[in-house]
Amino acid sequence: MTSHLLSVDSLSRDWVDHLLRVAGRMEPIASRRKVTRVLEGAVLGNLFFEASTRTRVSFNAAFCRLGGSVCDTTGFTFSSMAKGESLYDTSRVMSGYCDALVMRHPDQGSVAEFAEAVNVPVINGGDGPGEHPSQALLDLYTIDKEFTRLGKHLAGAHLLLTGDLKYGRTVHSLIKLLSLYEPLRITLVSPPGLEMPRHLIDLVASRGHRIEERESLDSDFSDLDVVYTTRIQKERFTEELSESFAGVSHDFRVDKAFLDRHCSATTVVMHPLPRDSRPGANDLDVDLNGDPRLAIFRQTDNGIPVRMAIFATLLQVEDLIERDLRDVGWFVPRTFGVDDRTL
Secondary structure (H helix, E strand, C coil): CCCCECCHHHCCHHHHHHHHHHHHHHHHHHCCCEECCCCCCCEEEEEECCCCCHHHHHHHHHHHHCCCEEEEEECCCCCHHHHCCCHHHHHHHHHCCCCEEEEEECCCCHHHHHHCCCCCCEEEEEECCCCCHHHHHHHHHHHHHHHHHHCCCCCCCEEEEECCCCCCHHHHHHHHHHCCCCCCEEEEECCCCCCCCHHHHHHHHHCCCEEEEECCCCCCCCCCCEEEECCCCHHHCCHHHHHHHCCCCCCCCECHHHHHHHCCCCCEEECCCCCCCCCCCCCECHHHCCCCCECHHHHHHHHHHHHHHHHHHHCCCHHHHHHHCEECCCCCCCCCCCCCCCC
16 A cells, blocks of 8 residues: 555655655755646545644645645535545545545544545645644754754754643644654743643653743743744633633743844744734744744745655655756745845
8 A cells, every 4th residue: 555644653764864865855946946847637635524734735736846736625525524434535536536635634644534545645734633644744854954054963952842732633643754763852831731641741741851841931041942832722722721721921922022132043943834923822923934943934934845845755766856847947046035134
């Protein structure tokens, strides 16, 4: 059976290292300097039954930049599942139409169930509070690129994971992926009731990593290499948690004052996005826009080469990437955003 990408649990360090090397080879294509058609004629089925912008569009763009085409479905309303069709039936039907499938679903474990019926590659684009393996891979790729730029190494690095660590599927996948590497120091800070699941803490600690839990961000993080913050996902709260969270007054916001006061000039700031920019949201503040420590847009850009590498690896064309490369024929700006810095 063709391999799927459903969970970080199924990944080995060798496979991850190989994928990140393939992603590096995708950079000229992802940055719009070169064109390849290795997936010309292939069709991607992109099935998103939960809101998404970055993940859905970046998977689309990654497949198209390899020369493929995309069939897109968003929401239950426009799916036969609204008529009672099972995940099994939907996946089998779609596999008859498409060469690869990406799925996002609000229920944990649903994408794995979806993959049981088919032999074409299925990629988990997020299953409720479960996992988001492609996000973890692009996060690791981002950390590696940022550390290379700064002359740092992953081994022994200090990372802060903060925000919603209970329902934030990106941090669930990331902490498991990081645990495959040399021992790290990982600090966890979250509002009460939104702590990292204990089984994940125990897993990472069992692999020789130093895990520390703190109650607030009011600490010395001068040796911090990465701060990875996540949005508070109130849409996943139980009624009881919503009531208890309403009284939480702690400030878990990551902003310029926090970085300047507690961190260093080389601390890398990451976020899987979207960030909640509303007052009192306890999320990543917009006052960091333009700060070279803010890597969130470099992070989203990195989603394209990493997801291209995922498709190329699962569809077994990674050895063909450079075979038909050619220059692009359209205008490409030097930077994609007005605040982007050339680092």
